Amino acid sequence: xxxxxxxxxxxxxxxxxxxxxxxxxxxxxxxxxxxxxxxxxxxxxxxxxxxxxxxxxxxxxxxxxxxxxxxxxxxxxxxxxxxxxxxxxxxxxxxxxxxxxxxxxxxxxxxxxxxxxxxxxxxxxxxxxxxxxxxxxxxxxxxxxxxxxxxxxxxxxxxxxxxxxxxxxxxxxxxxxxxxxxxxxxxxxxxxxxxxxxxxxxxxxxxxxxxxxxxxxxxxxxxxxxxxxxxxxxxxxxxxxxxxxxxxxxxxxxxxxxxxxxxxxxxxxxxxxxxxxxxxxxxxxxxxxxxxxxxxxxxxxxxxxxxxxxxxxxxxxxxxxxxxxxxxxxxxxxxxxxxxxxxxxxxxxxxxxxxxxxxxxxxxxxxxxxxxxxxxxxxxxxxxxxxxxxxxxxxxxxxxxxxxx
Numbered sequence: 001x002x003x004x005x006x007x008x009x010x011x012x013x014x015x016x017x018x019x020x021x022x023x024x025x026x027x028x029x030x031x032x033x034x035x036x037x038x039x040x041x042x043x044x045x046x047x048x049x050x051x052x053x054x055x056x057x058x059x060x061x062x063x064x065x066x067x068x069x070x071x072x073x074x075x076x077x078x079x080x081x082x083x084x085x086x087x088x089x090x091x092x093x094x095x096x097x098x099x100x101x102x103x104x105x106x107x108x109x110x111x112x113x114x115x116x117x118x119x120x121x122x123x124x125x126x127x128x129x130x131x132x133x134x135x136x137x138x139x140x141x142x143x144x145x146x147x148x149x150x151x152x153x154x155x156x157x158x159x160x161x162x163x164x165x166x167x168x169x170x171x172x173x174x175x176x177x178x179x180x181x182x183x184x185x186x187x188x189x190x191x192x193x194x195x196x197x198x199x200x201x202x203x204x205x206x207x208x209x210x211x212x213x214x215x216x217x218x219x220x221x222x223x224x225x226x227x228x229x230x231x232x233x234x235x236x237x238x239x240x241x242x243x244x245x246x247x248x249x250x251x252x253x254x255x256x257x258x259x260x261x262x263x264x265x266x267x268x269x270x271x272x273x274x275x276x277x278x279x280x281x282x283x284x285x286x287x288x289x290x291x292x293x294x295x296x297x298x299x300x301x302x303x304x305x306x307x308x309x310x311x312x313x314x315x316x317x318x319x320x321x322x323x324x325x326x327x328x329x330x331x332x333x334x335x336x337x338x339x340x341x342x343x344x345x346x347x348x349x350x351x352x353x354x355x356x357x358x359x360x361x362x363x364x365x366x367x368x369x370x371x372x373x374x375x376x377x378x379x380x381x382x383x384x385x386x387x388x389x390x391x392x393x394x395x396x397x398x399x400x401x402x403x404x405x
Contacts (some may be wrong), residue, residue, distance in 0.1 A: 021338050021345075023298060024381060027291045028346035029364065031373045034284045036365040041277045044181060045195045047117040048235075051094070052270035055247075056237035058193055059254065060185055060261040061095075061230050087250045089242035096183065096232035097216065106211045107158075108184060108232075115215050120182050125152035125174030128215045134171055139218040142174040144211040145204040151175060158212070168223050170212065179203050182213065185232035185261070193264030194272040198233040235266070292377065296384050328386050335385040339378035346374070 082090045094117075097109035119127045123145070132140045143150060150156055150172060158168040176182065184200040202211050238247065254263075264272075350364040 017334075017338060020295070020298065020381075021342055023291075023295045024339060024342040024377070025345050025349070027288065027295060027377060028342055028374050029349055030284070030291060031288055031377065032346065032350055032366060032370040033364045034281055034288065035370050035373060036367075038278060038281045039365070039367070039369060041196075041280075044118075044199055045273050045277050048195050048198070048273075049270075051117075051235060051237065052195070052266050052273060054237045054266060055240065055242060056235060056266040057251070057254075058197075058262065058264050058266060058269050059234050059236070059258070060197060061232060061234050062259040062261055063229075063231075087236070087253060089239040089246055090236060090250075092237050094233075094235040095230055096185070096234065097230055104209060105158075106207065106209045107214065108182070108211060109214045109216050109219055110183060111216045114183055118183060121177045121180040122174045123177045125172065127174055128213070128218075130173070132171065132173060135169075137222065138169040138171050139214065139222045140173045141170040142176060142213045143172055144176045144202055144207075145178050146210040147204075148210070150210075168219075170214075176202060176211070176213075178205075182211065183233060184211075192272050193262045193269045194276050195269070196273075196276060197262055237266070292380070295381065300384060332382055332386045335382040336378075339381055343374055343378070 082093065092113065094111050094113045096111070096114070115128050119129065122142070125142070128140060128142055134140065138155065148156075152172050152175060154172050156170055156172075158170055179201045181199040182202050183198050184202065204210065236250075238250075251263075254260075347366050350366050353364050
């Protein structure tokens with residue numbers, strides 16, 4: 001019975017209720033857009049959060065040479081690099097390497113730490129963290145979309161014309177989604193280093209080359225002689241016991257032997273990363289609060305007017321056996337119907353916007369945190385819409401209402 005009465009109340013005040021419906025839908029969509037942007041950024045920052053909390057430096061390597069102009073070739077792994085450059089108190093080095101090969105492709109050899117830290121979005125297949133039972137002369141790789149229709153389960157060859165000629169038989173374990181973010185060299189120099197400098201959205205049509213991602217330990221095991229060089233994002237972490245003088249000395253040795261697009265301490269990089277993750281949220285937070293306040297003010301005004309105009313109807317309900325608390329239930333149920341309808345429409349808008357790129361490619365997700373935010377906003381709306389009528393009618397007596405009418 002209360003549900004039928006709530007529906008009747010919706011119909012009687014349909015213009016105002018429709019206005020509230022669209023206001024709540026707007027704030028649901030805007031909140032979801034902001035949260036999706038923040039969460040997408042945080043998902044890329046999260047894998048590196050612990051590393052960026054350590055002492056160390058981040059560099060985007062263009063080239064590294066020793067004093068005798070000897071390029072870093074396969075004989076020098078990360079531990080050799082520390083020794084060769086004379087770096088002190090180094091805990092670990094996370095790096096990327098390039099292969100010198102004769103195919104027109106981009107290669108990305110990632111240290112095992114990078115592979116474990118971050119998994120890009122795959123169109124199909126699986127990432128390189130999962131082991132494959134392959135012959136000794138075959139290594140697992142992940143590739144981008146390509147013109148040769150190479151897919152999961154296919155085997156192809158990579159050849160190197162430099163140094164000792166080598167052939168790699170590559171088994172495709174996964175194919176990247178187009179435009180997914182991968183760990184790669186920064187597209188341009190950036191004095192404000194952040195986690196975003198480690199990522200590039202890889203688009204096969206734009207790059208006009210296939211990207212091949214290889215795990216460093218797999219390459220070391222199966223093809224130790226193929227020529228490669230350090231290139232791209234490299235993180236060097238230091239022991240806690242390192243002194244400022246040793247940090248400065250390490251900096252001098254890196255600058256002497258290398259050319260970099262970016263050089264930054266991990267502390268500075270972490271600070272910039274946190275600012276980037278939350279910048280959109282703090283920019284749009286005032287707008288969200290403003291819209292929410294507008295909705296609350298509208299609800300208060302509408303509820304006050306509706307309650308005053310409907311007070312006689314409420315008195316009739318009371319004479320029919322209802323108590324004032326039942327009338328609050330009617331208001332709460334009516335508000336719940338509006339909120340639920342707004343949530344359904346918001347979900348449809350988000351899904352349609354993502355599928356058809358209505359908002360210029362802006363992703364508007366509908367996940368756990370978006371739903372939580374909708375519930376919180378909906379509860380604020382329901383409580384506000386219910387509280388005021390309850391205060392007004394509580395002070396009224398049905399008999400006095402009829403006398404005043």
